Amino acid sequence: MTQPQPVVYNPFDPAFIANPYPFFKELREKDPCHQITAADGVWLLTRHDDIDVILHDRERFSVDHRNLKRGPEQDLAYDDIAVILFRDPPQHTRWRRLLSQGITPARVTAYQPRLAQLIDEHLDRLADKGEGDFLADVANPIPFLAISELLGMPPQDREQVHAWTCDIVNLTEPIASPEVTRAIIRSRDEMRDYLREVCAHKRAHPGDDVLSNLLGAADGFDEEELISHIILLHVSAPEPTASHLAYGVLALARHPAQADELRADPELDRNAVEEILRYEAPLQITGRYPLEDIKLHGRTIEAGTAIVMSLASANHDPDKWGPTADELDVRRERANEHLSFARGIHTCFGSALARMHGQLTFGRMLRRFPRLELLEEPTWSTLLNRRGPTQLRISVR
Numbered sequence: 001m002t003q004p005q006p007v008v009y010n011p012f013d014p015a016f017i018a019n020p021y022p023f024f025k026e027l028r029e030k031d032p033c034h035q036i037t038a039a040d041g042v043w044l045l046t047r048h049d050d051i052d053v054i055l056h057d058r059e060r061f062s063v064d065h066r067n068l069k070r071g072p073e074q075d076l077a078y079d080d081i082a083v084i085l086f087r088d089p090p091q092h093t094r095w096r097r098l099l100s101q102g103i104t105p106a107r108v109t110a111y112q113p114r115l116a117q118l119i120d121e122h123l124d125r126l127a128d129k130g131e132g133d134f135l136a137d138v139a140n141p142i143p144f145l146a147i148s149e150l151l152g153m154p155p156q157d158r159e160q161v162h163a164w165t166c167d168i169v170n171l172t173e174p175i176a177s178p179e180v181t182r183a184i185i186r187s188r189d190e191m192r193d194y195l196r197e198v199c200a201h202k203r204a205h206p207g208d209d210v211l212s213n214l215l216g217a218a219d220g221f222d223e224e225e226l227i228s229h230i231i232l233l234h235v236s237a238p239e240p241t242a243s244h245l246a247y248g249v250l251a252l253a254r255h256p257a258q259a260d261e262l263r264a265d266p267e268l269d270r271n272a273v274e275e276i277l278r279y280e281a282p283l284q285i286t287g288r289y290p291l292e293d294i295k296l297h298g299r300t301i302e303a304g305t306a307i308v309m310s311l312a313s314a315n316h317d318p319d320k321w322g323p324t325a326d327e328l329d330v331r332r333e334r335a336n337e338h339l340s341f342a343r344g345i346h347t348c349f350g351s352a353l354a355r356m357h358g359q360l361t362f363g364r365m366l367r368r369f370p371r372l373e374l375l376e377e378p379t380w381s382t383l384l385n386r387r388g389p390t391q392l393r394i395s396v397r
Contacts, residue, residue, distance in 0.1 A: 007031045009044060017380045017387065020284075021326055024313035033297040041070055042306045043299075048317035048339070050296065051309040054288055055343040061288040061307075062088050063346060068289050069304025082225065083232045084349070092345065098221055099229060099349060102214040103150070108352050111150060116360050118142050123368060131375060131395040135246050139392075143241035143357060147233055150353075152209025154198065164191040165234045172235070172283070172385050188231065195227045237350045240282035241357050243388035246378075247280035248273075248362050250392055253374040255328045262330050263366040272330040273358035278321075278338035279328050281311045282354075284387050286342055311339045312387075369396035 007030050009023065010016060016023050027034055027046045034044040045051055054061050065086055084095045122138045129137075144165075148158055167187035170180050199215060206212040214226055221229065252259040262272050285308050294301040301307065315338045318325040324332075341348035348354070366372060373396075378389035 007034065009034055009036060011384055011387075012382060017382055020312060020387070021316050024310060024316060025326075028313060028317060033299045033301075035299070036308075039306075042308055043301050045296075045307060045309045046313035046317075048314040048320040051311070051314045051339060052343060054307070054309065055286075055339070055346070058089065058345055060291055060294070062291055063092075063288060064088050065289075067291065067304055068306055070302065070306065083228050084346075085232060085236070089345070095221070095225065095229065096345075096349065098214070098217065101217055101220075102210045103233075103349070103353075105352060107150070107210065108356065111146070111353075112356060112360070114149070115142075115146055115356060116364075118145060119360050119364060123365065126396055127368070130397045131393065134249050134392040134394050135242065135389060136391075138361075139242040139245040139249075140238075143238035143245075144234075146353070146357070147237045150210050151230065151233065152202070152207050152211045154201075157194070161191070161194075161234065163187070164194075165231075165238070168231060169235045169239055169386075173383055191231055192224075192227050195230055196223070199223055199226065233350070236348075237353065239386065241350075241354045243282040243386065244277065244280075244354060244358055245361055246389045246392050247282065248276040248358060249365065249372075249394065250374070250378060250389060251276055251279055251328050252362065252366065253372055253394060258328050258330050259366050259372065262363055263370065266363055266367075268330050269359050269363040270355075271332070271335055272362055273355055274335035274338065275328065275330050275332050276358065276362070277340040277355075278315045278332070278335050280388075281315055281338070281340040282388070283340070283385055284312045285310055285385050286346075311342070314339045365396075372396055 007026055009027065011020070013023075024046050027044070032045065032047045032050065034046070036042045036044055045054070063086055082091075084092050084099070087095070119138075119142060122142060126132055126134075126137050144162055145158070148155070148161070153161060164187040167180075167183040168191065171184050173180075198211070202212050202215050206216060211230065214220060220226070252262065262268050287309065288307045290301055290303050290305065290307065292303050294303075314320070316325045320337075321332075329335075341351040341354075372394060375393040375395050378393075379391045381388050381390050
């Protein structure tokens with residue numbers, strides 16, 4: 001009798017990078033709790049319900065890297081990266097509350113006219129050229145500029161700050177080379193020194209911005225905690241948002257019938273953003289460390305063993321989304337139940353701002369450029385967590 005072939009998970013396979021969803025389908029069906037032996041026994045989960053349960057279970061699962069006992073290890077002192085992304089309650093609870101006092105829903109909403117202005121200015125330049133790389137021309141510059149303006153960062157230093165954050169963002173990758181790790185540490189330390197100077201200036205000259213508000217909050221962050229979280233906001237907001245914008249334009253260019261529906265009905269703008277977030281998760285994976293032995297699908301995951309959860313796969317699980325799970329449908333009901341921003345207490349802090357970027361971009365582009373066309377297939381990042389287009393050439397003539 002022929003033995004069934006084992007499922008192979010290779011995220012560096014060019015076919016996987018171009019389209020991972022057939023591979024995730026096979027994993028969900030045949031091996032939903034998959035042990036990656038090449039990654040020191042890390043477990044990969046691909047089904048929506050398994051991941052959703054773990055994301056809500058803060059009693060048995062931790063985000064704190066100090067609870068890792070088995071899994072890929074970087075030469076990075078995670079004790080020094082004291083931010084909500086890598087901490088459990090009660091520390092996480094306090095820090096999230098403080099951030100919420102600075103980045104309020106009212107402040108994000110008040111920024112909407114300025115964000116719309118930025119988008120229109122960049123679309124004007126794209127229109128003048130007639131074609132271009134949507135990432136370089138629109139998707140990459142706007143989210144970084146938006147978070148910089150909201151925080152109140154000195155505009156003359158944006159180029160240097162952006163260079164630092166391009167290194168530091170690699171801490172979200174589960175595997176990093178020694179060279180990348182050294183770049184993370186170097187840029188983190190240089191940016192921390194710079195932000196100490198910025199904080200001193202803001203204390204002496206406060207403005208109507210998030211950083212001034214956080215510095216002036218009673219019972220707030222100490223300075224090193226605040227600096228860590230300002231770095232986090234620079235790292236966690238712009239690049240995933242840029243990927244979301246690029247994914248959306250790519251998906252709509254590839255699905256002209258869906259683009260026509262959205263173009264004709266502005267009432268769909270909000271739901272289309274949720275569906276695009278479901279269809280392509282800006283961040284592909286998230287991780288947890290079990291605090292006790294866990295039984296799942298007949299397997300035992302030992303306490304402290306890294307669990308990687310594929311948000312991209314969960315968002316295409318037909319057990320959640322039905323037989324059209326792999327299709328783009330801007331009218332999909334309950335599209336906002338995707339897991340792209342995670343769930344539970346670690347739901348993405350910047351989700352409202354990311355959604356606003358999409359709501360102001362996709363319909364605006366389609367109605368302004370009725371002949372939006374993909375000029376060539378995109379090039380793709382080979383990063384594990386941040387898979388996404390690295391170049392997206394379009395025509396708007």
